[in-house]
Amino acid sequence: MAKVKRISEFFVDRDESKCIRCQACVRMCSNDVHIYDEEGDLIRSDDLKCVGCHFCEEICPTGAITIRRNQSEIKENYHWKKEYVYDIIKQAETGGVILTGMGCDKLYKNYFDHILLNASQVTNPSIDPLREPMELKTFIGKKPDKVEYNIENGKISLKTEIPPQLELETPIIFTAMSFGSISLNALKSLAIAAKNFGTYWNTGEGGLPEELYPYADRCIVQVASGRFGVNIDYLERAAAIEIKIGQGAKPGIGGHLPGEKVSEEISRTRMIPESTDALSPAPHHDIYSIEDLKQLIFALKEATQYKKPVGVKIAAVHNVAPIASGIVRAGADYVAIDGIRGGTGAAPKVIRDNVGIPIEIAIAVVDTRLREEGIRNKASIIAAGGFRKSSDVIKAIALGADAVYIGTAALISLGCHLCQKCYTGKCNWGIATQDPYLTKRLNPEIGAKRAYNLLRAWSLEIKEMLGGMGINSIESLRGNREQLRGIDLSDMELKYLGIKHVGEAW
Amino acid sequence: MDDRYIKIPSGCGLSGIMSKNGGLFSGEKIIISICNMKERGNGLGSGFASYGIYPEFKNYWCFHIMYNEERAINITENYLKEKFKIIHSEPIPTKKLNTLSFIPLLYRYFLDFKEEFIENGISEEDFIIKVVMFINRNIENSFVFSSGKNMGIFKGVGEPDEIAEFYRIYDYKGYIWVSHNRFPTNTVGWWGGAHPFGILDWSVVHNGEISSYGINRRYLENFGYFCTLFTDTEVITYLFDLLHRKHGHNFEIIGNILASPFWFQIERVEDEDYRKFLKILRIIYGPCLINGPFSIIVANSEYMIGMTDRIKLRPLVYGEDEEFYYISSEEAAIRIVSKEIKKTINAEAGKPVIFKVKWQK
Numbered sequence: 001m002a003k004v005k006r007i008s009e010f011f012v013d014r015d016e017s018k019c020i021r022c023q024a025c026v027r028m029c030s031n032d033v034h035i036y037d038e039e040g041d042l043i044r045s046d047d048l049k050c051v052g053c054h055f056c057e058e059i060c061p062t063g064a065i066t067i068r069r070n071q072s073e074i075k076e077n078y079h080w081k082k083e084y085v086y087d088i089i090k091q092a093e094t095g096g097v098i099l100t101g102m103g104c105d106k107l108y109k110n111y112f113d114h115i116l117l118n119a120s121q122v123t124n125p126s127i128d129p130l131r132e133p134m135e136l137k138t139f140i141g142k143k144p145d146k147v148e149y150n151i152e153n154g155k156i157s158l159k160t161e162i163p164p165q166l167e168l169e170t171p172i173i174f175t176a177m178s179f180g181s182i183s184l185n186a187l188k189s190l191a192i193a194a195k196n197f198g199t200y201w202n203t204g205e206g207g208l209p210e211e212l213y214p215y216a217d218r219c220i221v222q223v224a225s226g227r228f229g230v231n232i233d234y235l236e237r238a239a240a241i242e243i244k245i246g247q248g249a250k251p252g253i254g255g256h257l258p259g260e261k262v263s264e265e266i267s268r269t270r271m272i273p274e275s276t277d278a279l280s281p282a283p284h285h286d287i288y289s290i291e292d293l294k295q296l297i298f299a300l301k302e303a304t305q306y307k308k309p310v311g312v313k314i315a316a317v318h319n320v321a322p323i324a325s326g327i328v329r330a331g332a333d334y335v336a337i338d339g340i341r342g343g344t345g346a347a348p349k350v351i352r353d354n355v356g357i358p359i360e361i362a363i364a365v366v367d368t369r370l371r372e373e374g375i376r377n378k379a380s381i382i383a384a385g386g387f388r389k390s391s392d393v394i395k396a397i398a399l400g401a402d403a404v405y406i407g408t409a410a411l412i413s414l415g416c417h418l419c420q421k422c423y424t425g426k427c428n429w430g431i432a433t434q435d436p437y438l439t440k441r442l443n444p445e446i447g448a449k450r451a452y453n454l455l456r457a458w459s460l461e462i463k464e465m466l467g468g469m470g471i472n473s474i475e476s477l478r479g480n481r482e483q484l485r486g487i488d489l490s491d492m493e494l495k496y497l498g499i500k501h502v503g504e505a506w
Numbered sequence: 507m508d509d510r511y512i513k514i515p516s517g518c519g520l521s522g523i524m525s526k527n528g529g530l531f532s533g534e535k536i537i538i539s540i541c542n543m544k545e546r547g548n549g550l551g552s553g554f555a556s557y558g559i560y561p562e563f564k565n566y567w568c569f570h571i572m573y574n575e576e577r578a579i580n581i582t583e584n585y586l587k588e589k590f591k592i593i594h595s596e597p598i599p600t601k602k603l604n605t606l607s608f609i610p611l612l613y614r615y616f617l618d619f620k621e622e623f624i625e626n627g628i629s630e631e632d633f634i635i636k637v638v639m640f641i642n643r644n645i646e647n648s649f650v651f652s653s654g655k656n657m658g659i660f661k662g663v664g665e666p667d668e669i670a671e672f673y674r675i676y677d678y679k680g681y682i683w684v685s686h687n688r689f690p691t692n693t694v695g696w697w698g699g700a701h702p703f704g705i706l707d708w709s710v711v712h713n714g715e716i717s718s719y720g721i722n723r724r725y726l727e728n729f730g731y732f733c734t735l736f737t738d739t740e741v742i743t744y745l746f747d748l749l750h751r752k753h754g755h756n757f758e759i760i761g762n763i764l765a766s767p768f769w770f771q772i773e774r775v776e777d778e779d780y781r782k783f784l785k786i787l788r789i790i791y792g793p794c795l796i797n798g799p800f801s802i803i804v805a806n807s808e809y810m811i812g813m814t815d816r817i818k819l820r821p822l823v824y825g826e827d828e829e830f831y832y833i834s835s836e837e838a839a840i841r842i843v844s845k846e847i848k849k850t851i852n853a854e855a856g857k858p859v860i861f862k863v864k865w866q867k
Contacts, residue, residue: 125819139789146753149783155779156779157779162789377790471718473792473797475721476718479724479793506719
């Protein structure tokens with residue numbers, strides 16, 4: 001059989017009357033899509049290489065370029081999608097696992113789109129956040145059952161010692177993305193934004209680069225199965241420590257940063273030799289059961305003298321509620337749960353698209369389970385995985401999350417156009433790449449401003465929605481599922497979400 | 507669906523009068539006061555709570571129970587006999603009124619513990635709560651609406667003057683009286699939905715709608731309180747019981763929990779220890795914050811407390827004369843029963859007004 005010619009996903013539509021042959025696109029495209037033909041003074045396109053990142057479109061000074069989907073159609077049907085046909089063709093050629101980047105993009109029900117929020121009318125005045133205080137301050141960490149103190153001559157002396165807490169000005173945290181999977185400039189943008197806004201960022205499993213030490217006090221550091229960059233200095237600098245067990249995009253499997261991305265700086269940060277592959281095993285090889293996790297939690301607490309919260313991040317899987325309960329009982333100060341839509345720099349497509357459960361259901365069942373066991377105050381819940389807008393965030397909080405992690409949304413604020421090719425290391429936007437020619441395109445100060453703006457915009461929107469409900473503090477919405485109603489959901493779905501159907505009054 | 511399973515947001519009128527030295531006075535005063543705020547109700551609910559009305563049975567727990575049908579009486583009484591010694595029981599005395607549409611069967615029981623009541627060392631109060639919750643959740647058509655000592659709640663669907671006349675409120679003498687006039691935004695024929703709401707010797711009358719109900723209710727479940735009556739007032743009652751009786755907080759501190767100061771106010775507190783205390787209080791008791799508009803009067807056998815939400819979206823005034831303390835939704839309801847009162851004060855947002863009985867020696 002003849003080799004099948006692959007068909008490009010996109011094509012470059014160049015308006016010749018606008019093109020001034022400046023060749024910016026030729027120089028800039030990391031995928032070498034644009035080629036200058038000197039003889040004809042023309043710019044040609046190798047459409048097959050185009051990933052659809054729209055970088056050339058954005059930088060073209062005359063607006064000559066439009067990236068379009070390739071209209072060449074195969075005879076697609078409901079069962080055999082174009083994507084599946086071409087995946088088979090690719091696999092027939094290579095015999096390999098198909099990789100992809102970003103979160104699951106398949107058509108599973110998106111529960112956020114089936115949940116509606118409440119607002120006050122007549123019986124309860126709504127509150128205008130522009131005129132009245134509206135509080136989003138959030139604390140992540142273990143809360144004691146009650147406050148104890150002595151009162152002597154009107155002076156209160158506390159007996160209750162509060163365990164360490166993370167103090168957030170908004171219930172949104174930048175999720176774990178490692179130095180390696182994204183560039184230092186991208187990470188620095190998020191770090192600056194988090195510090196300026198009063199929230200936190202997360203190192204992921206790639207260690208803490210020296211350049212980001214000034215932002216370490218607003219940083220959650222990960223201890224993952226590869227233990228990259230973990231040493232006492234790393235733990236001590238951080239605001240909190242997160243044991244990464246799993247990730248929504250690839251529950252149950254490990255990670256692999258190819259040696260070509262392990263530059264001198266990454267090698268130093270991760271504490272591995274330059275140009276060697278950085279392999280994260282699928283499990284932690286010192287955690288084969290819950291009591292092992294408990295030992296690691298307390299080893300980390302001992303090492304840092306119980307001065308900072310230690311959390312555990314897991315992927316949302318079928319048994320997520322009992323697992324989360326076990327994690328809380330093992331002493332974690334928070335549980336981070338990453339749903340099936342959770343993003344990644346690289347994952348096998350078949351895993352990303354088929355393993356795990358939606359975060360909406362996971363939040364609801366975990367929150368309910370912890371309350372049934374009377375241990376909800378023993379740990380906070382951070383939800384992750386595909387938060388696209390402020391309404392997703394507020395719905396997650398009403399379902400029971402203390403705060404959410406955002407990753408993809410944060411990267412979009414830095415320029416990402418969701419081309420899903422993070423694993424190639426050729427990100428034109430300077431985000432998911434280590435190529436200095438590409439990373440310098442992302443100015444961390446501008447990036448920080450944009451990421452900060454995103455936090456600000458979402459926070460303002462959350463305040464508007466809260467005020468509409470007649471609530472002036474986020475803690476009165478947290479776990480308050482009375483403010484939610486489901487639309488177009490089955491009885492079973494409503495049951496697991498713990499919400500009523502639209503039309504049902506209090 | 508049974509009316510009792512509908513949570514009804516409502517606007518309302520509240521009035522409370524406390525004798526400063528614990529002297530008993532007739533219910534006439536409170537009837538005049540609450541009836542002066544008829545505008546705040548719509549005839550769909552009213553009620554009274556009074557302390558000191560059963561001096562001859564003051565050491566026994568008194569249950570007021572309403573039955574929607576005869577059958578429930580036997581079942582409930584058998585259950586009570588199993589758990590308690592019934593010292594005395596009788597129908598609650600009422601007066602026939604043609605204007606009231608549906609009237610449940612109303613009984614009161616004076617109960618003492620059997621020797622062997624203690625289950626795994628739980629306290630008397632926790633045992634009472636358990637029994638009340640069991641009856642209200644599991645025995646159909648039977649509802650305990652008052653369960654304290656030497657106090658009682660009387661309530662029903664009707665205008666305050668009708669309910670007062672029906673229960674012959676003027677025949678009782680108490681040292682604290684609390685009353686309520688209800689304006690539910692939905693019709694309901696269930697007498698249990700009227701206020702005051704009570705458990706143990708707590709009684710709560712409430713004007714408002716609790717937007718944080720969903721989380722307050724779920725927080726209480728963490729501590730073994732199960733809200734089954736679907737009235738948001740229930741959570742206030744349980745929060746007071748949890749925070750005062752179980753966690754031992756005084757009412758000023760409870761005020762700082764239920765209507766916590768804003769973060770910017772906490773940051774302005776100069777005393778560092780107190781600032782830290784307020785911060786920790788808020789971190790730990792965040793889910794107890796009652797959000798949304800409310801004014802409440804809460805009473806137990808010693809205290810009468812008035813309070814509003816932290817941005818004061820519902821009215822509350824208070825005042826005192828020689829003999830009495832007054833808390834009410836409106837100044838008019840105080841002035842009509844106290845000609846000599848000099849001034850009434852508008853309660854500060856979120857700050858509890860606390861009155862305590864000073865017993866006559």
